[in-house]
Amino acid sequence: MAMSTIMNLKKRPDSTGSRDIGIDDEWVDPIATKKSATILYEKGQQHLVSVDMLRRLEYPLPELLDDPYEAHTAMVGTIHACDRCKQDYLIKDVLDKNDMDACVYHPARIKIMKVDGLKEKVYGCCQDELGSTGCSRGPHVYKDSDPSVLHQKIRYVRTPVRDSTSSTRQNIVALDCEMGYTTAGMELIRLTAVDQDMKVLLDELVLPSNMIIDLNTAYSGIKTLEGVKYDLDGLRKELFKYIDQDTIIVGHGLENDMNALRIIHTKIIDTVALFPxxxxxxxxxxxxxxxxxxxxxxxxxxxxxxxxxxxxxxxIELLQAFIKKQDKLKNK
Structure with a gap:
């Protein structure tokens, strides 16, 4: 087996880089891969979300940077409705022990179940009927979605201009962010970025700028931030090794990710718009x-x-499927 492997290794073309590895069925022609990447990028350009649609989807846009930036933890000391229990509460920048279980709520969404042969709406967490007292306790939480408000808390930045000397930048990158609740609303706690071949470029936890009150584990899947290496600025620097203003960023409901990252970027393919x-x-x-x-x-x-x-x-798979379907329609 060793001799056979060595002979096969001798027969394969010289490696062209760190990604050009493997032999036999493992080896992928880097020239063909590069050509495929170029084709997907060129076809992806035809399906970018228009600026008008970005606005309708409430993406942060370049004009946001025209607003003066004054750093503050907006809303501290004001009354806000809790996203979970809908009760009004006082927003604080630091919570005490009593604040940590002040909210009584149902953590799961409403679903329809058959009860005694009849369809009824119940809470997915405990199957209690609609309107019943919450089955869980935790801190009151809220989320800002207005980019102009978010900009005053943490400044937005543009993706960098293209660096032709970069060996890491990508034509297409798909992003997905997970968020948790802090005393200043919702903040980024994890970022995953993959290239067009669905290989991981970046998968890191993020330390929020404000006091963490709930990692939103039921949805984020994050149970601890132990081992976190980056704050938001540090993470963006890592991300900008792979993306620039010419990179197509792909995702689902990406306005949430752009807001969490505080990034302004307009070359977007959003599967929400791709499959309306x-x-x-x-x-x-x-x-x-x-x-x-x-x-x-x-x-x-x-x-x-x-x-x-x-x-x-x-x-990425949805984008590939969409383009493949468009190609078939054109060839009919």
Whole structure:
């Protein structure tokens, strides 16, 4: 076996770089791969989200940077409705012990179940009827979605201009972010970025700028930030090794990711726009639904929250499936 492997290794072309590895069925022609990457990028250019649609989807846009930036932890000392229990509460920058279980809520979404042969709406977490007292306790939380408000908390930045000497920058990158609750709203706690071949470029935890009050584990899948290496600035520097203003960023509901990253970028392919809901906005197809309908693949089936690598990878697969379908329609 060793001799056979050595002979096969001698027969294969010289390696052209760190990604050009393997022999026999493992080896992938780097020239063909590069050509495929160029084709996907060129075809992807035809399906970028228009600036008008970016605005409708509430993406942060370049004009946001014209607003003066005054750093502050907006809303501290004001009254806000809790996203979970909908009760009004006082926003603080530091919570005490009593604040940590002040909210009584149902952590799971409403679902329809048959009760005594009849369909009824119940809470997915405990199967209690709609309107019942919450089955979980935790801190009150809120989320800002207005980019102009978010900009005052943490400044937005543009993706960098293209560096022709970079050996790491990518034509297409898919992103997925996970967020947790802090005293200043919702902040980024994990970023996963994959290239067009669905290989991981970056998968890192992120230390928020404000006091963490809930990692939102049921949805984020994050149970601890132990071992975290980056804050937001440090993570963006790592991300900018792979993306620039010419990179196409792919994702699902990417306005949330751009807001979490505080990045302004306009070369976007959003699967929300690529596969619009039949009823139109504000309705949106879920990533889970699109994966099932288009790719015949079931995702987000676990109980430990989302897998950001799985979500990012599926977005690339959806783009590939969409372009393949468009090509078939053109050739009819």
């Amino acid at each position: 809901h039949k009823a139109g906005l504000p309705y949106r197809n879920s990533l889970r639904g699109l994966s099932s309908a288009v790719l015949k693949k079931f995702i987000q089936t676990g109980t430990d929250g989302h897998d950001s690598f799985e979500d990012a990878r599926v977005c």
